[in-house]
Amino acid sequence: MAKADTKTTIDSDGLRYRSKAPGSPFTAAGAFGAATMSCFLCGKHRPRSQLKSRRLLGKAQFVCSPSCKEADEASAAAKR
Structure with a gap:
């Protein structure tokens, strides 16, 4: 299946940008921005509600809660 042609525009400084919908799929609707x-x-x-803080490599890291495998399932x- 072929991809649709993307329209590009060249800015005045010579940089080339692909036209796309503005924004990021990871931006927040809430006040905290994450x-x-x-x-x-x-x-x-994952949403922050599905993550837990766990101490790994001497720092607090966020990991899937209860586990990555269970979160995927x-x-x-x-x-479905």
Whole structure:
């Protein structure tokens, strides 16, 4: 399946930008600006409510709660 052609524009300073919808899929609607974070272990973005703080490598890191495998199964079941 071929991708649709993306329109590009060249800015006055010569930089080339692809036209796309503005913003990021990871921006927050709330006041804190961090609705999602990535898990330190699996790297997937999850809502902060699905992460817990765990001490790894001498620092507090956020990881999936209760585990990455269970979080993947729960998200797969929710998509069905």
